[in-house]
Amino acid sequence: MGKYQVEAQQLLEFVGGKDNISMVTHCVTRMRFVLVDPSRADVEKIEALKLVKGTFTQAGQFQVIIGNEVSTFYNEFTSIAGIEEASKEDVKEAAKSNMSWIQRLMANLAEIFSPLIPAIIIGGLILGFRNVIGDIKMFEDGTKSLIEVSQFWAGTHSFLWLIGEAIFHFLPVGITWAVTRKMGGTQILGIVLGITLVSPQLLNAYAVGGDAVAPFWDFGFAKVDMIGYQAQVIPAMLAGFTLVYLERFFKKITPNAISMIIVPFFALVPTVLLAHTVLGPVGWAIGSWISNVVYAGLTSTFSWLFAGVFGFAYAPLVITGLHHMTNAIDLQLVAEFGGTMLWPMIALSNIAQGSAVLGMIYVNRKNEEEKQVSIPACISAYLGVTEPAIFGINMKYGFPFLAGMIGSAVAAVISVGTGVMANSVGIGGLPGILSIQPQHMLMFAVAMLAAVVIPFILTIVFAKKKLK
Template identity: 65%
Template structure:
């Protein structure tokens, strides 16, 4: 009988039986299921299974967190279920069929724009800085008018700014071919044909008389030579046509001549149709969509649109639907030269950060939570809200409510005042760089609203029991019982100095961060246990603890270690790197080896992991954190391999220090 046979049987039953499972597989820490009917999954029963650490649904997959012994659980599950697992790719494909049309469309849109985000953010910063140089006046003249040096800098910065936004169609067509698994260089070439200097620049079309627009003359027909700089929808339509033509011809052209004829018959027709049909149609659709959004945000009911968007943007981020706003923002800028949507997004970022800051102040002295809340606040103020939302605000609920109320009020204010942004990509406090010059002062007031309202409301709503799902509330007064205000019936706290801690060390040199900052909700929400992460400078990974190697995952990306105090530590190299099947990893240890921070566990080829599209964070997590009496994250930021990063104390250590077991709270 397998170790997890009983738990596997319970999970099979709780999932609705074998007939309800379409596909399943496992990675380093979790079982991933695609179910025919998610409603048949009995979540309450699953939570009671001993081996289960947590569960959530994401991208059409029902994921059950097991821990670093998931390979054994997987083996027992296949035995008791009589089913065969599938590859990660097959499970992902099955998950997509499990999604509705809207979910698949949003997922596709997200996968297209996500690789472009670094460039869009850099471009937004550049254009924002140029906005200040050209638009802000000192003594009656702009900076570029007063200084030849800054005039030169401004002119130079147009080069990368133009490359990013004017040539955005090249990035879109490349990203589509990358996402759909077709020839990426053909996507790049297609994008270039949409923005070629030989074409009339899209920005000049409206000011050019129809008789002056150049054209290709085919004798029986003429086609306008118009470029599609910064146009999103024409590029997407052309990119998908190229993908499906290539797929078609690869199926019907013999392999011996496919290298010649597949690109030829895929690319040339797409270019022609893009300029004759898809480009003009996409431009028309984009202008129509922009007109609808802009009309709503400039109408007599603009305050309502601004309030609704401000209230709903953060909840939409949770679903992933917020990626659709990138395409709308880009189209608004292409059509009108600026967008009235992006300012509200920047304010929503600020509001989430302000609520998290209030929680950090309310819980000051809690070192473990400060290690999450403080970096999360900074991250949100710089435009990345996921650590704040998932690590703090959604956990407590009341700060999330305070944040969306503040975001709604700030969004309503800037919409009424007609605030617009020249560019996108720069969120949070730096978002002011992208604001049209005449609106900078008004936007600054909106920023004050986004800071002050969520901050104050967080303290107010903290005392509303219905909105506070974590902190203890006095039933008689409704007041919060802080951790440092424990009632007399609680046992006296032990002297911290009397209890010995075991330390966890940096496994590699790099930026140390709390788990809440990791872009994976399993680790970020501590479903696997307490720990920390390191964004590595190089690929040498040493042991973070003194202990014995218990397991090396088949795909080499995860290694389990048991400390002398019984704590189980998982060293997980990169995110979702199970799909790389061990290629970027060279492991130097095996089960049974004694290790300490001077011992190299493995070497990770960082360049190869990044080239495959995966994050390289090294995660150190205590998978049996239920045995912890206390865990302290001692340091974050830049650290060298071997630096002390965290301290752990088990309940057994506490008992040994006091000579008896700690009495349960009454």
Template identity: 60%
Template sequence: MGKYHDDAEKLLTYVGGKENIAAVTHCATRMRFVLNDQSKADEKAIDDIASVKGMFTNAGQFQVIIGNDVSSFYNDFTAVSGIEGVSKEQSKSIAKNNQNLVQRAIGTLAEIFTPLLPAIIVGGLMLGLRNFLEGVPLGFLGDQTITQASTFWNGVNGFLWLPCEAIFHFLPVGITWSITRKMGTTQILGIVLGITLVSPQLLNAYSVSSTSAADILQNYTWDFGFFTIEKIGYQAQVIPAMLAGFLLVYLERFFRKWIPEAVSMIFVPLFSLLPTILAAHMVLGPIGWQIGSGISWVVNAGLTSPLNWLFGFIFGGLYAPLVITGLHHTTLAIDSQLVADFGSTNLWPMIMLSNIAQGTAVFAIWFLHRGNKKEEQVSVPATISAYMGVTEPAMFGINLKYVYPFVAAMIGSAFGGMLITATNTRALGIGVGGLPGFLSFKIENYPMVFLSMALTIVITFVFTLILRKVKFLNKLEPDLALVDAGNVSETATTEATVATPSAVSATEETLYAPADGQVIAITEVSDPVFSQKMMGDGFAVQPTDGTVYAPVAGTISSIFETKHAIGILTPGGAEVLVHMGLDTVELKGAPFEITVAEGDTVTPDTKIAVMNLDAVTAAGKQTDILTVFTNAEKVNQLSLAKTGTVQAKDQIGSATLN
């Protein structure tokens, strides 16, 4: 009988039995189920299983977090259930059966735009800076702008247009590349297609409205004798690029299936790319332009109508639930189109305020539960990340768990959205969400932006305190509902006092950088299981070298079969997981070389593995090396004294153990 036999039996029962499991697999930390009927899963009972550290649903998969001993749990589960596991990719494929057509479309849209977000966000910040430099007369400069008064800053302003143009005007290149990347076809063809939509020999999309039909006919037309094609560019256009990108993908798939492999390198690209370029400029581009312009016109009309305050209230309040469903990804395309058509967007400001509301709700929970050290490990970084525009840790780690802060954040966001929309306060583009979002507005809009932020913060905080007393919104604190904050503080003080004796006998583990690179907080890791600390607290290194050293002193307790993760037990009893790369379990060990064995004693000078960074990147995976304390109850506090650039074996922080 295996170590997890009893827990595996319970999990099998609570997920609805063998007949409810369509597929099961595991990664480094999670059991991944595709269930025929997810409503049969008893989440409360599953959460009470000793081995289970949490659960969530993503992309049609019901994922149960076990920890770094998940492979042993998986073996016991397959023995108990008699179900043979499938590969992770097979599981994802089966999971699509649990998604309807809309969910699949939204998932595809998300996977297209997500890789583009870093560029879009930094581009928004640079546009905001350029707006300040060239558009704000300052009294101490004699009512001149900074660019008028300073040659240096005028040069900076001009230089910054280079990346801004590349990001926003050439956005179709990023879209067509991302589509081919997501769909698994030839990415360079997607890049070439995108360039043909924004080539300098085409009439710039921003100049079309000011160019006469006669001028277009004479100077911007390909004449084939019996028909002509207008040389119109699609700078910043989203829909034309998406239509062209998907046509390229499906043509390549079709021709790759029928053209012999011996000549496929020549004829598949030729027959896929040229017809797509032709169709893009003759049919798809003009149609996509009209569709995109129509959508942005409708949205803009609603946001500038006499009832825009109602639209702002509804959208502001409902944006957070859209994030849960994934529908929020559709707003990226609309925002981009609004900026392309009108030079600004009044949709994104409400998204910015929704981020702030989620952060404020978590801050209110910290205030109510102050003294709860374990929760602070989630609430404090979640508040900071939400205020900086990343709301998932706040929403999934705290607000949805308690429910009432999530509802309070919706209310605060609704009122903030109503105010900023009713005053027609528009952003110049998509920027960093949360508090730094003001940089995306014109300077004359700052007073209303800050007023909307303040209104959102105040209403969210107050309603979090009020809704805590509403019993049907407060299922996790039945004994605390209908009590005031003073009693909570007294309780927290008592808990802190009780915890003091264990703190006296606490031990400390020194943390070291496992590789050369950039140290980041675990909340910045893109995998929500790690960033939301479902596995425990820790840190990550974005490596520049693939040699991996032990981040703590201890004994090697486990080495995963797929070589991507190693467990270390410290002398103080901490269980530390060293996880190399994200979602690298499916690489089946190919990019990894393990240089230690189970039972070996290691120090920060011990090389424990070598990761082929190029191979991991080529497989489309991130190379982050994570150090996670998986027995969270053992860790009282973890702090990083050093972040940013480090060398392997540098001392970077400490963890205090109970």
């Protein structure tokens, strides 16, 4: 008899039986179900199981928090239920049947940007480090920076730009690859397409409007400017989607015997032409409009209101999945303005939700079973992953979630009110300060303090008043 045979049998019954399970997989701590009819799952009975530490539904998946024993439990569960093992990707695709169209759109957007996040985070840290050693005058009575007094650090500063440039200026290559990867296109064609948007023979997009005169391709009847789309997000996404759909179209109408020649040619060449004549200029205009609107909101007279609303509402956005759209906006802000004021508020929201859990750890300090869930959730939130904190603790009780939202709003007002700007997207928790531009680190630290203290105190106060 297996270690968790009884609990596995009970969970199978409480989720509605085998016929109510479309697919199931697991992650580090959770069972992740795609249910045929989610309403058949008896949440109260499931959460009453001693092994279960909480449940929540996100992105069309009914998730049951088990803990570190989840892999062993999963094996016994699938054996008892007679269900075949499914990959996380299969479960994600199946879960989309339980989503609204906007949730599906955001899920697809998230899956495009997810593979790029590690590089973007590293890029932000590198830019931050270069700013510290290159811009802060901390030697010879505050007149020289580190690179001005040390050849080693001057060389390091120059060398690190090789990586920073590769990540941010050539970002369209990563985006077009990620689009083709997600949409099932030919990935090498996506890479080639991305390179055609940032080729060295093209004039850097950010030189346009200055003294530089753009070269052009002369087709006799028309001229096309040779302008690149370095660091641009939307032009690359539009080009990537166009490539995928053209490839699908020509695959359908081309005989297999010649498809290896016809499909790549008629998918890639027209896409590159469209990218430099229509998609690029249109995408640039859309991206500039979005970034200008957001930047105006963050720097206007009512920036405090914009910041407060965003800080208060970000955690609820995480529940819906709509928060994934901020990645594209952040990258566009970095491209247009050399940094983003939006991402620091996201990091502060994560910290605030973690601090609300910290408050619950204090409230339930004598409850050893509760601490098994709350302590890892708190640590996870402080390191930028808030789902265990939000769904495992804060949403379960309600008032910690509200406390985190209030603390996040206050911290966001402090951050935006003092002009805090990040080099790029970073680690969305306490380590996020490493991605903040050096001149703003002190005020971001103040905002972080607010994001820690306010939710912690409010959670304890709400708990004493037994707020539901």
